[in-house]
Each structure stands twice: as C-alpha cells, then as structure tokens.
Amino acid sequence: MAYLSSKAPSTRSRTIVRGVSSGAVIAISAFGLGACQGAGFGGLGAACPSWNSGDPLTANFSADARANAKIRTFVAASKDLMQLSLQMEAMTVEACSRMALDVGATQAELQPADDKPGAAAKAACGAFSARMDAILAQGVGVRVQAKLPQCQADLQAKARCEGACDVSVDPGQIIASCEPAKLSGFCQGRCVGRCDGRCTGQCNGQCSQVDATGQCVGQCNGDCNGGCDATCHVGCQGQWQAPQCEGSVRPPSADAECNASCNAQANFRASCTPAEVFVQTWPDGQSAAMLAATLQANLPKLLQAEFALGKRLINDAQVVVQVGGQLPRIIGQAGLQALACVGAAADASVKASVRVQVSVEASASVSGRAGVQG
Numbered sequence: 001m002a003y004l005s006s007k008a009p010s011t012r013s014r015t016i017v018r019g020v021s022s023g024a025v026i027a028i029s030a031f032g033l034g035a036c037q038g039a040g041f042g043g044l045g046a047a048c049p050s051w052n053s054g055d056p057l058t059a060n061f062s063a064d065a066r067a068n069a070k071i072r073t074f075v076a077a078s079k080d081l082m083q084l085s086l087q088m089e090a091m092t093v094e095a096c097s098r099m100a101l102d103v104g105a106t107q108a109e110l111q112p113a114d115d116k117p118g119a120a121a122k123a124a125c126g127a128f129s130a131r132m133d134a135i136l137a138q139g140v141g142v143r144v145q146a147k148l149p150q151c152q153a154d155l156q157a158k159a160r161c162e163g164a165c166d167v168s169v170d171p172g173q174i175i176a177s178c179e180p181a182k183l184s185g186f187c188q189g190r191c192v193g194r195c196d197g198r199c200t201g202q203c204n205g206q207c208s209q210v211d212a213t214g215q216c217v218g219q220c221n222g223d224c225n226g227g228c229d230a231t232c233h234v235g236c237q238g239q240w241q242a243p244q245c246e247g248s249v250r251p252p253s254a255d256a257e258c259n260a261s262c263n264a265q266a267n268f269r270a271s272c273t274p275a276e277v278f279v280q281t282w283p284d285g286q287s288a289a290m291l292a293a294t295l296q297a298n299l300p301k302l303l304q305a306e307f308a309l310g311k312r313l314i315n316d317a318q319v320v321v322q323v324g325g326q327l328p329r330i331i332g333q334a335g336l337q338a339l340a341c342v343g344a345a346a347d348a349s350v351k352a353s354v355r356v357q358v359s360v361e362a363s364a365s366v367s368g369r370a371g372v373q374g
Contacts, residue, residue, distance in 0.1 A: 048341035051079055051348075057164040061341055062334035069165045071338055073261035074327055076161060077320050078345040078352075080268040085317070085352035088309040089121045089359045095302035096124035096366060102294035103131040117351045118358025125302075125362035132291065132369055140288045142295070143280040146372040149308040151272035158266035165258040178245035184231050189238015191228035194220075201226015257323050257330060264316040272308040275300030295370065303372065306363035310356055317353040324349045 050059040056076040062068045097110050109127040112119035136142070175183065190201070198218055199207065205222015216224070224232075279296045281288040324346030328339060 047344035048075065050075055050341070051082075051345070057161060062331070062338040064331070064334050067331035067334035067338065070257045070261075070327060070331060071334065071342055072164045073161050073258045073265070074320070074323050075341060075345045076164075077261040077265040077268070078324065078349045080265050081317055081320050082348050082352045084268050084309060084313065085117070085355040085359075088305050089118060089355055091301055091305035091309070092121040092359045092363050093124045095298045095305065096121065096128045096362070098298045099294045099302075099366070100124060100128035100131060102298075103128070103135065103290055105131050116358075117355035118362065121359040121362040125366050129365050129369060132366070135287050135291050136369075138287055139283075140285070140291060141282045142291065142370060144371040145278070146303065146367075147276075149272045149275070149304065149312075151267075151270040151308055151312055153266040154269035154271065155266065157269040158262050161262035161265050162259075165262065174243045174245050175240055178243075181234060182246035183235075183240075183243060184233040184246065185236070185243035186230075186241040187228055187232040187236035187238055188241055189236055190226060191224050191232035191235070192237060193223055193232060193234025195224035195228035195230065195232055197228055197230025199224035199226055199228055257327060260319050260323050264319050267313060267316045270312075272304075272312075275303045277303075299367070299370065302363050302366060306360055306367060310360035310363065314353075314356060314360065317349070317356050320349045321346070321353050 050056040050061075056079060057072050059072060059075070060068060061071040061075070100110060101107075105127045109130075110124050112123040191199070199216045199220035201215060202225040203216035203220035203222055204225065205220055207216035207218055207220050209216070209218030211217050216226070223234075277296050277300045279292045279299070281292040324342065327342050327346070331338065331342070334342075
C-alpha cells in the first residue's frame with residue numbers, strides 16, 4: 001500500500017502590488033507547534049479511551065502484536081491530527097474575527113451557517129474578505145512581502161512512534177520462518193541433529209561415552225538422535241525452548257500503515273518559524289490606516305495557521321485518513337474494542353482533514369487578497 005507524502009514549503013520572500021495599489025509586507029520566523037489538548041473528545045473518547053487519557057503509543061488495543069502496533073500508531077497520529085485541526089481553525093477564526101471587527105464587521109457577520117468542520121473559519125474570514133474588498137474598492141492600496149514558515153519534522157517523535165511499531169518475534173514464528181537446517185535451541189523431547197552437549201541415545205558419529213547397551217551418553221561428534229542437555233540443532237521431536245535461527249528471521253513488520261502514521265505524526269509535531277508582518281498602505285486616510293493596522297497585528301497568525309499548520313500538512317492528513325480506511329480490513333480479528341477504537345479514530349480523522357482543508361481555503365481567501373502566495 002502506497003501512501004501520500006508531503007514536503008514542507010521553503011521560505012520565500014515576496015513583494016506584491018495589487019490592483020489600484022494593493023498588497024502588504026510580511027516576514028515569518030519561529031513558530032512552535034504546541035499540542036492543543038482541548039477538553040476531551042466526547043463520544044469518541046468513550047469509544048476509544050486512549051484519546052482522552054494516556055498515550056496511545058503505550059496502550060494495548062489488541063492481543064495481536066502486529067495489529068496492536070498498527071492501531072497504536074494510527075490512533076496516536078489521529079489524535080495529533082484532530083488536535084492540530086482544532087488549533088488551526090481556532091487560530092484562523094481568531095485572526096479573521098479580529099480583522100473583521102477592526103474594519104467594522106458585526107458579531108452577527110462572524111456567525112457560521114452550521115457546525116460543520118471549518119465553518120467558523122469560513123464565516124470569520126468571509127466577513128473580513130467582504131470588508132477588505134469594500135476598502136480596496138475605495139482606492140486603497142496595500143503592499144505585502146511574505147516570508148513563509150519553514151518547518152522541521154520532530155524526529156524524536158518519529159523515532160518514538162517507530163519504536164511502538166516494533167513487534168517481538170515469538171518462538172512459533174521463528175520455528176515457522178527459519179529453514180529447518182538452520183534452526184536450533186533447547187529441545188524438550190528428542191533432538192535430531194547436532195547436540196552441543198551430552199547426547200543420550202543414538203549417535204551417528206563418534207560418541208565420547210556409551211552405556212552398557214551401546215547408547216551414547218556423552219558428547220556426540222556427529223548427529224544425535226535422542227536427548228540433548230544443551231543446544232540442539234536442526235530438529236526437535238518435541239517442543240523447542242528459546243529457538244534461534246542461524247539465518248535471519250524478520251519480525252512481523254508493521255509495514256506501510258505504521259510507517260505512514262509515524263511519518264505523519266512527526267510532521268504534525270514539527271517546529272516552525274512564526275510570522276512577522278510589516279504592512280504598507282496608501283493613500284493616507286482612515287480606511288487605509290485601519291486596514292494596515294489590523295493586517296499588521298493579525299495577518300501573521302493567519303499565515304501561521306494557513307502555511308505552517310494547514311497547507312504543509314494537508315497531504316499528511318489525507319495519509320492518516322487513508323490508513324484509517326484500510327485498517328479495519330488489515331487488522332482482521334484484532335477484537336471488537338480495537339475495531340471500535342479504529343472506527344472512531346478514522347471518523348475523527350476524516351472530520352479533522354475536512355476542517356484543515358476548509359480552514360486553509362478560508363485563510364487563503366484573505367491572504368490571497370493581500371497578495372500572499374505560497
């Protein structure tokens with residue numbers, strides 16, 4: 001299964017003059033992506049308690065080790081995505097609401113039409129965009145120079161997540177996966193092959209000590225067919241203890257789903273540079289000064305939400321949604337609780353992805369009017 005990947009935007013500087021003189025000046029530096037903890041996730045937390053408390057990467061969702069690894073990393077990435085989407089929309093709503101109110105909008109204009117993901121951001125930024133259009137129509141010009149955020153994935157978070165992907169190899173898998181000629185261990189039963197200790201039984205070779213019946217009771221320089229009090233090689237007619245493979249046995253791989261979740265989580269927890277803004281407007285006048293002041297104060301937060309939390313992570317959000325859609329089929333008989341948790345997290349991921357997309361579109365409607373592109 002192949003999953004999408006995303007690349008953080010590079011830092012860019014622009015000076016843009018629009019229309020009858022329209023644009024604005026912006027520079028972005030040091031933003032830290034903090035976890036937006038929130039007050040809980042309601043019904044989702046009831047279906048998947050690890051959302052509301054504890055660390056999903058250390059939780060046990062299933063007795064199946066491989067399924068548990070996939071679920072752990074997916075739920076952890078889903079939780080981060082949900083928190084980040086709420087944080088992004090909150091930042092977008094705050095920035096657009098402040099700007100809209102500063103240029104004369106009313107609280108009624110800021111009210112969303114419904115409670116769909118991203119609706120609040122769409123309403124707030126739509127209200128400001130309408131007011132900004134009216135100001136620009138008066139002949140006001142704005143100039144913008146934007147230096148967009150640079151972000152670096154949290155490699156420690158990725159390493160920790162990948163650690164949760166590791167699945168220990170159980171004895172049964174070693175025995176099943178190893179070539180018979182390379183299998184060894186302590187045999188509770190009859191050893192058929194080389195014995196590193198004392199062989200009790202038939203020795204197909206030279207035995208250091210035999211009993212009165214001719215059975216070997218010492219070191220066998222050859223193949224032993226009987227008891228072995230040390231490591232037995234090749235075959236065991238009984239039960240292996242601590243089996244080893246002289247070749248290589250790979251543990252069950254958490255493969256694509258686990259890796260995709262960990263890559264996404266590392267990006268969700270990235271550190272990014274914050275925005276600094278400098279705005280120029282003309283000609284002198286109350287409307288131009290009012291627009292310049294509110295853009296100067298609030299546009300950095302909007303750009304931070306749009307570029308550091310939004311556009312950069314849209315692909316990662318889609319990856320988490322894809323993993324959530326595939327997991328129920330992949331994890332099979334992981335258990336009802338595990339499937340319920342995956343289903344709840346998958347639904348939350350879809351909503352979070354929509355929230356990010358709608359919030360990005362809302363913020364872009366404002367930044368685009370200011371001439372900022374990325």
